[in-house]
Amino acid sequence: xxxxxxxxxxxxxxxxxxxxxxxxxxxxxxxxxxxxxxxxxxxxxxxxxxxxxxxxxxxxxxxxxxxxxxxxxxxxxxxxxxxxxxxxxxxxxxxxxxxxxxxxxxxxxxxxxxxxxxxxxxxxxxxxxxxxxxxxxxxxxxxxxxxxxxxxxxxxxxxxxxxxxxxxxxxxxxxxxxxxxxxxxxxxx
Amino acid sequence: xxxxxxxxxxxxxxxxxxxxxxxxxxxxxxxxxxxxxxxxxxxxxxxxxxxxxxxxxxxxxxxxxxxxxxxxxxxxxxxxxxxxxxxxxxxxxxxxxxxxxxxxxxxxxxxxxxxxxxxxxxxxxxxxxxxxxxxxxxxxxxxxxxxxxxxxxxxxxxxxxxxxxxxxxxxxxxxxxxxxxxxxxxxxxxxxxxxxxxxxxxxxxxxxxxxxxxxxxxxxxxxxxxxxxxxxxxxxxxxxxxxxxxxxxxxxxxxxxxxxxxxxxxxxxxxxxxxxxxxxxxxxxxxxxxxxxxxxxxxxxxxxxxxxxxxxxxxxxxxxxxxxxxxxxxxxxxxxxxxxxxxxxxxxxxxxxxxxxxxxxxxxxxxxxxxxxxxxxxxxxxxxxxxxxxxxxxxxxxxxxxxxxxxxxxxxxx
Numbered sequence: 288x289x290x291x292x293x294x295x296x297x298x299x300x301x302x303x304x305x306x307x308x309x310x311x312x313x314x315x316x317x318x319x320x321x322x323x324x325x326x327x328x329x330x331x332x333x334x335x336x337x338x339x340x341x342x343x344x345x346x347x348x349x350x351x352x353x354x355x356x357x358x359x360x361x362x363x364x365x366x367x368x369x370x371x372x373x374x375x376x377x378x379x380x381x382x383x384x385x386x387x388x389x390x391x392x393x394x395x396x397x398x399x400x401x402x403x404x405x406x407x408x409x410x411x412x413x414x415x416x417x418x419x420x421x422x423x424x425x426x427x428x429x430x431x432x433x434x435x436x437x438x439x440x441x442x443x444x445x446x447x448x449x450x451x452x453x454x455x456x457x458x459x460x461x462x463x464x465x466x467x468x469x470x471x472x473x474x475x476x
Numbered sequence: 477x478x479x480x481x482x483x484x485x486x487x488x489x490x491x492x493x494x495x496x497x498x499x500x501x502x503x504x505x506x507x508x509x510x511x512x513x514x515x516x517x518x519x520x521x522x523x524x525x526x527x528x529x530x531x532x533x534x535x536x537x538x539x540x541x542x543x544x545x546x547x548x549x550x551x552x553x554x555x556x557x558x559x560x561x562x563x564x565x566x567x568x569x570x571x572x573x574x575x576x577x578x579x580x581x582x583x584x585x586x587x588x589x590x591x592x593x594x595x596x597x598x599x600x601x602x603x604x605x606x607x608x609x610x611x612x613x614x615x616x617x618x619x620x621x622x623x624x625x626x627x628x629x630x631x632x633x634x635x636x637x638x639x640x641x642x643x644x645x646x647x648x649x650x651x652x653x654x655x656x657x658x659x660x661x662x663x664x665x666x667x668x669x670x671x672x673x674x675x676x677x678x679x680x681x682x683x684x685x686x687x688x689x690x691x692x693x694x695x696x697x698x699x700x701x702x703x704x705x706x707x708x709x710x711x712x713x714x715x716x717x718x719x720x721x722x723x724x725x726x727x728x729x730x731x732x733x734x735x736x737x738x739x740x741x742x743x744x745x746x747x748x749x750x751x752x753x754x755x756x757x758x759x760x761x762x763x764x765x766x767x768x769x770x771x772x773x774x775x776x777x778x779x780x781x782x783x784x785x786x787x788x789x790x791x792x793x794x795x796x797x798x799x800x801x802x803x804x805x806x807x808x809x810x811x812x813x814x815x816x817x818x819x820x821x822x823x824x825x826x827x828x829x830x831x832x833x834x835x836x837x838x839x840x841x842x843x844x845x846x847x848x849x850x851x852x853x854x855x856x857x858x859x860x861x862x863x864x865x866x867x868x869x870x871x872x873x874x875x876x877x878x879x880x881x882x883x884x885x886x887x888x889x890x
Contacts, residue, residue: 463577
């Protein structure tokens with residue numbers, strides 16, 4: 288690591304921190320190895336794997352619980368998360384979610400990849416990209432809730448613990464994406 | 477030490493440091509995703525145009541690494557696999573949900589985990605995807621009621637692993653999955669060379685070494701095998717044997733009887749005697765699982781786990797019930813107790829109701845019925861279901877303490 292502040296300047300230079308030289312991503316097999324070890328430690332120490340979409344639905348439920356607690360008590364799905372005095376945020380998936388937020392931020396910062404930008408294919412406008420991102424996010428998490436877990440909670444965690452259902456879901460995710468990829472190639476290529 | 481750590485089960489403000497453990501795991505999760513390039517939607521979507529198969533390589537490397545380490549730890553007896561969350565199989569909603577996720581993936585360019593690290597590194601499209609995700613979760617909560625029955629029952633198989641599906645040992649599946657992954661990596665690199673114009677000669681030379689190392693660990697897992705129930709019990713014995721000796725799990729007939737009427741609990745009475753003895757006489761509501769068969773019902777009990785279920789095992793005295801207790805304990809079933817003194821003690825306590833059940837005078841071997849019955853009436857004796865009014869105020873020292881084994885309601889994404 289190089290030092291971030293020039294000797295002439297006093298104190299901590301926050302700007303330089305965000306303008307570090309951009310480094311390349313690590314090799315996929317090395318990244319996978321690190322991710323695998325993290326997943327193993329999670330399973331080994333806690334008996335639970337990794338997850339992301341569960342926290343999203345819990346944060347949602349917490350907001351609904353603030354605005355309309357009666358509605359939570361009348362909706363069977365929300366009732367399970369936040370019925371009565373249950374706090375939907377008192378769950379390990381929520382902690383993992385915020386941990387991942389900080390972990391991703393840290394890695395991005397150290398490797399000079401923190402940058403406000405929109406990543407998109409060359410043929411579409413920023414507006415189209417953001418619209419598709421929103422629609423894609425809505426569809427993805429709807430499907431993740433239906434399948435009781437997303438790529439991390441099902442494919443990754445269930446894949447490693449050899450859950451039969453998780454392997455079926457993993458192939459369904461890739462199948463769905465590959466089937467549609469050709470028809471939406473304008474978005475990315 | 478037995479893993480996973482029991483103390484990490486109860487995430488609550490009483491133990492704030494537990495949050496730190498999960499926070500560090502989350503940190504590692506986010507860090508690993510970002511450094512692999514998962515914060516960039518272009519890199520992620522390139523997977524589906526076969527130009528850059530980073531997603532597949534990272535995901536499958538992570539899966540096989542975590543898999544060999546996990547089942548290696550199980551084989552070495554460090555980790556109790558029964559306490560590791562295995563996503564229950566809901567085939568219909570899983571496959572449909574998976575397809576929907578795939579559609580969301582190619583349209584939005586992310587999955588939830590990757591959008592988190594994307595958003596945290598300043599990518600606007602990641603933030604918007606995440607916002608869409610919040611809306612999607614909201615929509616699901618609002619629409620689930622229209623198909624709640626289908627969602628909760630269709631294609632439900634419970635805790636099923638690939639080992640159960642193929643009927644082979646864990647090690648065989650582990651080696652098979654590793655071989656499949658290595659083949660996929662090879663294929664992915666060929667595809668990248670064709671569609672992504674990647675120069676494979678510039679790839680690190682260490683890859684075959686890594687592949688060989690992975691394969692060797694998988695073979696070690698195969699050779700280790702999975703511990704038998706007996707081995708599991710041997711490991712637990714130093715902790716659990718004292719409970720038996722201190723008679724902390726032997727519950728008096730009075731407490732068992734009172735527990736049967738406790739609406740907060742699901743009391744399951746398990747009679748481990750032979751079917752003939754069970755037919756002769758058993759407590760009302762008891763199910764008959766002969767001691768020799770108790771191990772075969774373990775997967776079923778694990779799948780039906782509820783934190784409110786209390787199991788009471790009973791034999792004529794205590795010997796067979798104690799053996800059954802060891803089996804269930806080794807199988808990581810929580811809240812298992814033994815009827816103190818067995819059926820004989822129950823009859824001594826409640827038998828006044830049935831004058832026709834006569835105690836034997838001769839001294840018998842251990843764990844034999846010490847009463848004679850006029851007929852095999854099963855639970856149709858009065859003492860098999862003692863009058864609640866008559867025994868309303870029984871006194872006993874309560875021993876049953878509910879132990880929350882694990883919140884199985886939510887795994888990775890509960």
